[in-house]
Amino acid sequence: MLKEYILLREIKRLKSVRGNGTELISLYVPAGFQISDVIAKLRSEYNTSSNIKSKTTRTNVQAALEKIMQYLKLFKETPKNGLVVFCGNISDNPGKTDIELFSLEPPQQLKMNIYRCDSTFLLDPLEDMVSNRAMYILVVLDGREATVATLKGTHVEIIKKLNSLAHAKVHKGGQSARRYERLIEEDINDYYKRIADVINNLYLQSVIKPKGVIVGGPGPTKENFVKANYINYQIKILGVFDTGYTDEYGLQELIEKAKDLLKEEESAIERKYVDIFIREIARNSGLAVQGYDNVKSALMSGKVSKLLISLDIELYKVTYSCDLCKATIEKIELGNKRTEIHEGCGGHLSVVKEEDAIEELIKLADENKVEVIFISSESSYGKEFLQGFGGIGAILRG
Secondary structure (H helix, E strand, O other), X not given: OHHHHHHHHHHHHHHOOOOOOOOEEEEEEOOOOOHHHHHHHHHHHHHHHHHOOOHHHHHHHHHHHHHHHHXXXXXXXXXXXXXXXXXXXXXXXXOOOOEEEEEEOOOOOOOOOEEEEEOOOOOHHHHHHHHOOOEEEEEEEOOOEEEEEEEEOOEEEEEEEEEOOHHHOOOOOOOOHHHHHHHHHHHHHHHHHHHHHHXXXXXXXXXXXXXXXXXXXXXXXXXXXXXXXXXXXXXXXXXXXXXXXXXXXXXXXXXXXXXXXXXXXXXXXXXXXXXXXXXXXXXXXXXXXXXXXXXXXXHHOOOEEEEEEEOOOOEEEEEEEEOOOOOEEEEEEEOOOOOOEOOOOOOEEEEEEEEEHHHHHHHHHHHOOXXXXXXXXXXXXXXXXXHHHOOEEEEEOO
């Protein structure tokens, strides 16, 4: 979860950047794509940018493109998951230029090839990779074939493809229509059972359980499959949608049609754990703690079941040095707040070192295999968690 947190923090920082005109460049390079082809594309964009009317914008765009091309020459090939680069003038002073470059390897394999020059960085593809953190099982089927896959973030992994033999039978002479229909029905049920077995085994074998199944396909087969009730009762059917295909295209269709449902599910997961946390705090049951020190202590003693972190909390561990008594002081500071005067002797404090305190908590959670739940502050329960409880909490093991 540490990599995810660092990515979320970087996205938040890049979101705050605004260009003076369309001069911020976003570049998404898919895994396996030739670096030389990317540089050639950017060289073409550099030549085209000479047509930009504004001299300032033109200069900034060309400077950013040149910086990206020089940076890409450091790579012999793209990283395993691809490469994302952001570059442009990030200065908020119109009279000053500050061309900065930010790059990262995405957490999942990148399949899109994007170049965009705008007044903001293009961050949606990265946000999609971390917005849906739970795993879901996808099934697209019709009477002849089915595809079972998993979805985590934007990464789709096909688990198995199956075929039905029901419609492949030929009605030979000598068989009664009744017997023939019964055989067809048996084959259809066998087909449904085989699909359900893949889903059930996937659920049972997964360390982190999938949140549910989303089913799609053309015609009534998908509804008949759900009604057959062969899926383990512990697995929730989240939704059923019409799709035109039962292959990879069908999976992408299903994801697009289910995107609102997926957002609601993710929100429901966050709300569930915030509700549990607030209830246990209110009951004073000893099964939840809040605040940096209490949560850190609980993590170090192995008592934490779930770590809850607000996406808008900024907390730093700051090491100060006192110019009067020469003492070294360590404090946890919120946001940009910094202590200037040493209460002990009245001396002036200067910052020696600064570390992200949230990163420290997530490292401890990862070491202890504790699940981290990031809480958005856009919802009412997310705001209450941030403002009322400081944005840091833990649900403890019972």
